[in-house]
Amino acid sequence: MPETIPGTEDIEIKPGFEERYKSILGKDYNKFMEYSLSFLRRSIRVNTLKTTVQEIKKRLKDKWTLTPVPWCKEGFWIE
Numbered sequence: 001m002p003e004t005i006p007g008t009e010d011i012e013i014k015p016g017f018e019e020r021y022k023s024i025l026g027k028d029y030n031k032f033m034e035y036s037l038s039f040l041r042r043s044i045r046v047n048t049l050k051t052t053v054q055e056i057k058k059r060l061k062d063k064w065t066l067t068p069v070p071w072c073k074e075g076f077w078i079e
Contacts, residue, residue: 002034002035002038002039002040003038003039004037004038004039005037005038005039008037011037013033041077042077042078042079043069043075043076043077043078044056044075044076044078045072045074045075045076046074046075046076047074048074053073053074056076060078064078064079065078065079066078067079
């Protein structure tokens with residue numbers, strides 16, 4: 001279960017938003033809201049129009065731990 005962002009416990013969801021996304025997501029709506037109000041893993045995606053994956057790995061290796069995102073060859077989780 002993801003860590004909830006402090007202060008979101010009392011957030012008011014507008015009825016139109018809730019209706020729309022419940023109709024789209026069905027039973028997955030509650031999970032969607034849970035993740036929408038939680039911290040997610042930090043990640044980056046390399047814009048290969050401006051640089052290369054190898055260049056970014058070289059530039060960030062001293063200060064960051066990069067873990068490849070399995071479904072995106074230009075994506076990395078960062079720590």
